Structures are given as C-alpha cells and as structure tokens.
Amino acid sequence: MGSHCEVVLAVADSRAAHAAAAPAIAEVRRIEHKYSRYRDDSVLSRIHAAAGLRPVSCDRETAALLAYADTLYRASQGRFDITSGVLRKAWDFRHGRAPQPGALEDLLPLVGWPIVEYDHDSVFLPLPGMELDFGGFGKEYAVDRAAEALTSQGLTHGYVNLGGDMRFLGPRPDGTPWDIGIQDPRDMAATIASIPFSRGALTTSGDYERFIEIDGQRYCHVLDPRSGMPVSYWRSVSVVAPLAITAGSCTTTAMLLEQDGLDFLERCGMSYLAINHTGQIFRRTT
Template identity: 60%
Template sequence: MDQLFTVRFGAMACDCEIMLAARDEAEAQARAQPAIDEVRRIETKYSRYRTDSLLARIHADAGRRATPVDEETASLLAYADALYRTSGGAFDITSGVLRRAWNFRTAHVPTDAELDEVLPLVGWHQVERTDSSVYLRTPGMELDFGGFGKEYAADRAAAALSAQGVAHGYVNLGGDLRTVGPQPDGSPWEVGIQDPRSATDTIAAIALRGGALASSGDYERYMEVDGVRHCHILNPRTGRSCTWWRSVSVVAPLAVAAGSLATLAMLKGEDGLAFLRESGHPFFAVDHTGAVHRRDA
C-alpha cells in the first residue's frame, strides 16, 4: 500500500504543504510538483505586490484604458461580481486599496479623514468588464484577489494532483485546505482549527473525507489599540475593521466557496451567524466574546 508523504513549500506569503499517497518520496515529490507550480503560477499572475503581475498592469491602466484579460481572469472577475451582488456590496474586491490607510506593523488606527482619502477608490460599480477586458474607471483604483485567490489556488492545485493520479491527499495553503479523496484506508482527514487567540493551539478538529475547509479570522494580520483588536478584514463601506468574529471556518465542496462564505460571515458581523446557518454548510465559528457556534456535517 502507498504511504503518505508531506511535501512542504512556501507561497502566497504563507507556509504550504501537500500531503499525498505515493510509493516513495521521489514519486510524491514528482506528483506534487505540478500542483506547486500551479500555486506559484497563480501567485505570480495575480499578486498585488509584483510589478510584473496582471494586476499590476490593470492598476497601471486605471483611469486610462481597459486592460485585456484572458478567460481565467474573466471568470474570476465574474465570480467577484457574483459575490458583490449576492452580498449586497459587502464583498468588494476593490477594497484592498484601504490598506493605504491601514498599516498593521504600527499601532495607528486610521482617522476618518485618512479613510475619506481612499474610500472614493472603493466601489465595484466603478469597474467595467467584458469577456476580454477590465477597466477601472478611477485612477488609483486597485483589484485585490486576496478574498478568494488562495482558495482558488488550492482548488487548482488539487485538480493538478488528480491529474497526476493522486486519489488520496490534500493541499493546505496556510490553513485553507482542499482534499483529494479520503485517507488511503478510507478514513477522513482530521483538520485542526486554529485557536484565534493562540498561534500554537487548536480549538477544534473537523473530519473531511472530501471537499474543502477554509478559515477567516482576526488573528492573521491585526493590531490592538486601547483594548480593541483591529484586523485586516475591512468593511468596504466604512473602511473600518470587522470586530464581531474572532474566526469563522466553513466546509464546502470547493475551497473557493468555503473561503468566500467564511469571509462574508466576517463582513456581515452579527448577522453572519444567520448567514452561516442559512448557507447549509458545516461551520465552526468563534464570536468576539469567545462563544463557539457550529454546525456539523
């Protein structure tokens, strides 16, 4: 019987790993490599930090001209549009520009005046799309695929593993996980949920025989000022940090769906619990008081 091997790598500013069943370490590495290459391809293409990425070209063209895009990018933009519409504008991939006012390496919470300078650059309604182009109408606008890019990469990497003949394994990109079947003996993968108030502890475990699990929380990038934790998940309307939830983890068939649901729940604040329940998906969530809310499969 094949053994389980772990192939670790770094991408998307996080620690990543691929677990898969193979005859030996060399076969495991060979089967994992196309999946790793796919993750890095997506990172290179859609990184907002690279000057040679597609997003960099789109941002440079903002207010000047439309930028040609391929079918993959058009599909992701269509997904972003669907998220914006179904969330009533809460999920807006133009809101990444708010990081100009927020610097989590310092303990400075932006003033209303500082946010007022960047909020006019936020608004999906200012984005014009066709099947082959995208145009940001206002100079200085940006797109940020951070709300689902890592999860999309996990799904694509899992597809690459399946194409290599892998039937048992998973892709874990910084805690966002997409499985490829159960363990070789048919048992589920036991996935730990990080305690949002401890970097080294887990607060729960979820069993997965298939599908994906993704998490969103206030513990990834944050600062605490006057006893209030301000995290990197920002309301696109106010520019302010989401404070109702410590963490939300969701199980769904695809990592991109699980991640979007988790982020939407964070953005919805107190209304996020009803949203999670209505979604029908299993979830594990910790609110700002430390109370746990969950729905098992």
C-alpha cells in the same frame, strides 16, 4: 501566498511524491505570479497602472474571476468588494500602525465595485488610483487548481494546504480520515475542535491572522468597504464545502456581514463553526 504552504501526499516514496506534487506547486506559483498585487508584471498591476486611462484586455481566466467577484458583491450585500484592497494603504498591519487622520477619507471614494467596467475581453477602472485585490478568494482558487493538478494524475490520498485553506483529495491510504484541528483564535498553541476529513475543502477566516492592537482594542485585516474600518463581530469562521473557493468566500462574507453573518451561514447550508466576539461558539453539521 504570504503563508506556510504544503502538499501532503501518500505515495510510494519521496521521489514519486516530489514528482507528483511538482505540477500542483507550479500552478500555485503561476497564479501568484499572475495575480499578485506586489509584482509589477502581474495582471493586476497592469490593470492598476491603466486606472482612469484605458481598458486592459483580460483572458478567460481573469474574466471568470471578475465575474465571480461580482457574484460575491451581490451575495454579500456589497460587503465583499474587491476594490476595497486600496484601503490597505491606510492600514499597516505589518508594522502595527492605524490610519493617519484623513487617510481613510481620501481612499474611500476609490472603493466601489459597481463602477468597474468589465466583460469577457477587458476591464476598466474608471478612477485613477482604483485597484483590484483578489486576496479574498485568490488563495482558495489556487488551492482548488493545485488539487485538480493532483487528481488529474489519479492521486486519491492527500491534501493541499495554503495558509490553512485546505482541499482534500481523499482519505489516508487505510481509509481513515485526516484529523484537522481548528485554531483557537485566542490561544495560538491550542485548538477548539478537530474535524475528520476525507474529501472536500475547509477554510477559516479570523481576526487573529493579521491584526494590530491599540489601547487594548484589536483591529483585524478584514475591512468593511463602507467605512474602511475592520470588522469586529467574529473571532473566527470556518466553513466546509466541496471547493476551497466556495468555503473561503463564505467565511469572508460571514466576517464582513458581522451580526448578520450567522443568518448568511445558515442560508448557505454548509457545515460551519463560528466564534463571535464574546467567545460564543455556533456550529452546523450537514
């Protein structure tokens, strides 16, 4: 998943913990193997290789994720577009390089979820070079699947944490909640809030996760599919929801909607904590 991942369980001993965690870890690895855009043998790589040529058959799980992507596209006014991952070819956040002149203009015609053809059996990318990217919700989906692998064993004390996207099975054994800190987006050694958690999910999107700075300007990895440029209004958005995939979709959508993100969070009706580009904090508790 390209990040620090952990399963925390309150059980009798270390051996029991490893045995209980094994199915959850296996499920995370299965999802990464199946949907990673960096693996030549993944489902997404097969779909990309057939872009502009032919439809690719897909199983029920993949079809469900595509349907969810369509829901996100509509709910975000077209900002949450899983075909926009192709823009990463222009932005090099690992080496701190901005797009070369003309790079975005070459890639933007390949961004457009509405032209993707899919149903419960197959998916077709009509333009050569088009790609899909489940990065906007894939990790959160894996969090939920891992948590379900644990709860199916009757485990009720612990949590799954994949790169800060978390799902809680239940409180500590003594009934007290887990105290989770929210990262200060401008001071990696500090937190801005602490949230007590027993059940549900907590996810955060921010401009501090992957970014580059050029001439004092910060460019984060969350890209507007209309322009190919990074969003800049929110420093951080955290959302609490029953499922990690729901919380994560809300945080990313709010980031993409920029100034309109606050209205979106209010309409969602879930607890959130958001910090805008000036450092102003907005929150809602339910």
